Amino acid sequence: MSAGVNLKELAAELKLSPSTVSRALNDSYEISEATKKKVISMAEKLNYQPNPFARSLRENKSKTIAVVIPERISSFFSKVVDGIEEITQQYGYHLLVYSTHEDVDREKKIVNLLMNGRADAIIMSVSSQTSDISHLTRLHERGFPLVFFDRICPDIPTTKFITNDYESGFEGTKHLIQQGCRKIAFLMLSKELSITKDRYRGYLDALRQAGLSPEPQLNITCCQEEEQNIEDIRQMLLSPNRPDGILSSVEKLALATYHAVKRTDLKIPQDLKIISFFSNLSIASLLHPSLTTITQPAFSIGEECAKLLMKKLTKPRQPDLPNQVISIPSKITIRSSTIAI
Amino acid sequence: MSAGVNLKELAAELKLSPSTVSRALNDSYEISEATKKKVISMAEKLNYQPNPFARSLRENKSKTIAVVIPERISSFFSKVVDGIEEITQQYGYHLLVYSTHEDVDREKKIVNLLMNGRADAIIMSVSSQTSDISHLTRLHERGFPLVFFDRICPDIPTTKFITNDYESGFEGTKHLIQQGCRKIAFLMLSKELSITKDRYRGYLDALRQAGLSPEPQLNITCCQEEEQNIEDIRQMLLSPNRPDGILSSVEKLALATYHAVKRTDLKIPQDLKIISFFSNLSIASLLHPSLTTITQPAFSIGEECAKLLMKKLTKPRQPDLPNQVISIPSKITIRSSTIAI
DNA sequence: ATAATATCTGCAATCGTTTCCGTATTTTAT
DNA sequence: ATAAAATACGGAAACGATTGCAGATATTAT
CATH class of the missing domain: 1.10.260.40 (lambda repressor-like DNA-binding domains)
Structure with a gap:
């Protein structure tokens, strides 16, 4: 052959x-x-x-890293993988990339498949459905090098890379309040997710600090169907108790909000201000009106994950991946969608 | 371990x-x-x-497919890879994904690395810089299973999957003409690319059929710097000979056009109509005004590539990949950006 | 009863590397 | 001059699976 x-x-x-x-x-x-x-x-x-397989067999390592992400069509995850590749490629490592499609069953299958040693390490961000993490603890307990980013498992004692989710949630909410919002909705992917929890804490603390009280009906959890998300948001916008500000903890819900608003008579930012965690900067400024964003350092996160792993895998006797959370700050860019009128 | x-x-x-x-x-x-x-x-x-390596060594196959794409942050390529994964995963195959970042040198390195048999086949779309294809012919001549999609190498006798580029270019241009455009610009990634050539032929034929003549200064070739692209387009829009319609053969240049227009006094669609090959439908309808798109069947293209390869690799004595071009049609969705006023 | 066949299992070679040994030759030390 | 050490290389075992061949036992046929 x-x-x-x-x-x-x-x-x-x-x-x-x-x-x-x-x-x-x-x-x-x-x-x-x-x-x-x-x-x-x-x-x-x-x-x-x-022959790479003869070598892998003999050396018991594959020079391959597995990357497991919840979805591929996402500028955030794409940039993270780009960052990972930038580093690993310098070391001659290859990348197996798997998407779970936000499905915990697929995630389990993938992780179990990877236990046979096809990859030397895994870099992953868990699916929004993941609450039982036994497949991941098992992997880690066997000594398999595992690094999390963004959507992490706090209970697994390994290294995790995130952005400053709490502060960003706090600052984003504070910004909305400063621009005059009093009823602020919070849009999330799933309550279980680490990023949701941290960003939500920031949101709550900012509300509290301003003397505002959170309202349960202003929290919307995303489902997998885009159309359903749009309708859910539209319903909220049409309710008598409608919000005047939105903090979206995920990119796709910000887009859903724009779609929902198009189906109402509301105007951004006059009637509704919105800020979102968002990675696709080129798009953010083209939206109408342009979107105020919290931009995660996606590429850097990928690079840092990979650098850590490369150090562990290529240097002779490295210690285990330390149990720590490393935070790389996001950047808030104010655009039209939160401008006070 | x-x-x-x-x-x-x-x-x-x-x-x-x-x-x-x-x-x-x-x-x-x-x-x-x-x-x-x-x-x-x-x-x-x-x-x-x-142990996968022991097995691979013995059986001389890796159950791994390499996917080589020009960029990761692209809804088109992401969807193609999703389509590929959907099929390969059913057969227990794994995916090595590489991005060339539109750099032919990186492409050559990746392809040469892959020659050692780490993957059983390659599915790829060439970089916009690729004109010398010796690295690819060598691969193919050694009998390495190779499938192209979208940006293909016509001269390599293997199977290629594309969309109906010529017809789409023709129909897109015709649509602009029907909406009243008389001076239509063509935006492209690189003149060398198969998709550019086919779409351009369609564009030319549509102009010719309408009795319009192409003007060289209305062709813009993209570079890697987004800001530069925006400026180039803006210059064209400010010139006395400015176009009243644009056919963009790539997603990113449609976005660059929207950016460029924002920096002028022109209005879409009043002063300028635009249609683009575009895969991110959710974004297309959120742009202001919403963008008329030619949507390639990205997911299906990925699936078809993978189905063909799975047949070849998993059935006992399969013939070589036939030298043919398989076309899966795109779909034009008319939105506000080309509406005649 | 004996041969032939069917059924089940084990030995050992193989895939292509790397590396632990051993060994022959040369160089350096005493 | 002889021992010790350094240098340069080859033989063969390993890594963990698959598989051709052969052997052992049980079943059936003559």
């Missing part, structure tokens, strides 16, 4: 033993410079490519 | 030989039902997971 020669054939061609050739190619001190040169040039001439 | 037992240990536990256990697990006719049952239940109990 793949036409190249193998080590034995290369050795035969050179009239050397496979072990010598292997050592020469791996720049072993046991081999003279002269033969190293010969071996290398012949290897190039015959286009020798070491 | 990964705690599981291996075949030998499992066999020892069962007081059987590794070969019997292997056969039992692979449901060989040579093994009695009784022992099969025993083996399987013990395998589950000890959580036996076959």
